[in-house]
Amino acid sequence: FDIGGHIWSPLGISLWALTMIPWITFVLQYTGTYTRITRRTLVALTLPAAAFPLLFTSIWFGERTILSILGSLSALYLIGLLTIGCYLVVRTSYRYGHLTLRQGVVLSLAPVTFFMIANFSGPLVESLGEGGAVGVFALGMVGFTAAVGASLYRYETFQSTPAVGRIGERVIVRQTEDLMFVVDEEERVIRLNRTAADRLDVSKTEALGEELSEVIGASIDDLEGMETIELLTDEGSRQFDPVISRLTDQHDRELGHTLSLHDVTELELREQRLEVLNRVLRHNLRNQIEVIKSNAEVLADGTADGYAHSIIESADRLTELGRSARSIDQIVSQPSTTGDVDVAALVREIAENARTRNGVELSLSVPEEAMVVTERHALVAATESAIKNALSRADTEVRVTLEPIEPGHCLTVVDDGPGIPDEEIETISAGTETPLQHATGLGLWQLKWAVTKFNGELSIDNDGRTTVELRVPDQDR
Structure with missing residues (x-):
């Protein structure tokens, strides 16, 4: 001046x-x-x-x-x-x-x-x-x-x-349901939105500076080769679709990446349901119709020994497949609604209504009360499927136990039958669609989808006895 x-x-x-x-x-x-x-x-x-x-x-x-x-x-x-x-x-x-x-x-x-x-x-x-x-x-x-x-x-x-424009950008990042990250060229987290911090239950201050792989368990290179990534969130295990974008300066030098993770769990469930039910219609129903047709042709020739019984069995299988498909469709399509559920009372009721074959004993070990906040319809479907499948496989005994875990309860169903084929367990674990050879496969899909619906965890062990574990989280914790 x-x-x-x-x-x-x-x-x-x-x-x-x-x-x-x-x-x-x-x-x-x-x-x-x-x-x-x-x-x-x-x-x-x-x-x-x-x-x-x-x-x-x-x-x-x-x-x-x-x-x-x-x-x-x-x-x-x-x-x-x-x-x-x-x-x-x-x-x-x-x-x-x-x-x-x-x-x-x-x-x-x-x-x-x-x-x-x-x-x-x-x-x-x-x-x-x-x-x-x-x-x-x-x-x-x-x-x-x-x-x-x-x-x-x-x-x-x-x-x-x-x-x-500026405030709009902030609102989009803050209010979007996608998990959003900004990482530098060393894949250190520079920024994440509130949704990511809340859903992954991490502190923003703790996440900043950490490698991306430490926060979500995968690097940028890993994510580029994935269609979806499974993350443990405040709602349980969920599937996310990763979208990655490069960050560059005016000279096109790479400075880092932005990562958006969109929850596609419900979409994945719908796609799996369509694939599996389509396989049922094309494969199992076609086979049973062929059985009915061939037996009916024999009946027409006047030689009916045993063929009428085969027709009845095939018709029963068709009815059961249709019932299972309808049940699965209702489980996946129905909107999620959570509420207080007494898991112990629910297990006792399902066990009492289960039909046991001659020589198969069903034993229960459940507490007097086991309250959780969860999706009741999905839990009922999963419990029915686990107990029903065990009864259909067991030689002499099915044991059902319910124990408290943190946070929630673990339902274990053990049978002494020949076990579930390994290829079916691998198919269910991978989430891929393959020909379903019998009703057990469809029952396993119902079990998997129902567990996913209430944000639980499913594990199947074929070591000597078939052990199915359902982890039922308390969504109020």
Whole structure:
């Protein structure tokens, strides 16, 4: 600043200084950089500017003092506010498609023009005299007013503010149900949204700086080769579709990646259901119809020994397949609704209604009460499927136990039958569709989908005896 010794300089510069706090406050809200302007914010912005009047002590005392140096630092602070404000306005106007760069430049000209007028008013008085300086000052103010007017009326700067774009970006990231991460070139987590932190039950501060593989169990390279990734969330095990995008600079150098994980658990269930039920219709039903047709042809020839019984058995199998398919469709299609469920009472009721074959004993070991918050319909379907399948395989005994675990309960069904074919267990575990050779396979699919519906875990062990474990989480914990 060349404040000289004339009243014009202190007056003009002081007027300019008074506009800087309103200017930066306006810019922060206009661009959406910071919209929660409070009294505390205003005090924090104003305090460094409070020393600005000390800039003029050199006029009052005739020499530079510590006080005038403090005033100079305050003046530099105000110039910084001017520069930052202009930068934010121009950059934000350029960034969003609903605005033009010209709008940002014209709006920034207003405070810059005022600053130039205030700064050069002293030298103008000395070179042009007060009359000439007043004329230049008036001309400058006309330019200032013209810049403001052009912003308001010619370019309609305030008809559509850039804050919409910036705040909109934040809202999308904050309110989206997708898990979102930003990682650097070393795959360290630089940013994650609130949804990711909440659903994965991790602290934002703890996750920042950690490698992505430590947070979700997979690297960017791993995810690029996956169609879906299974993650343990606050709702249990869920399937997510990863979408990866590169982050580059203006020279196309890779800086990192953004990762979006979309929950596709329900979609995966629907696709599996369609594949499996389609296989049932094309394979099992076709086979049973062929059996009925061939036996009916024999009946037509008059040789009926045993063939009528085969037709009845095939018809029963068709009925059972249709019933199973309908039950599966209801389980997967029905909206999830959770509520209080007494698992112990539910297991006892299902066991009492189960039909046992001659020679097969069904024993129960369950507590008097086992309350959880879960999806009742899915739990009923899973429990019925596990007990029914065990009874159909067992030679002499089926044992059902219910034990508390954290958080929830574990239902174990053990039978002494020949066991479930390994290929069926592998198919269920992998979630792939293969020909279903008998009703047990369809029963296992019902079991798997029902367990997934109530966010539980399923394990099957064929070591000597068939052991099926259902982990029922308490979704209220």
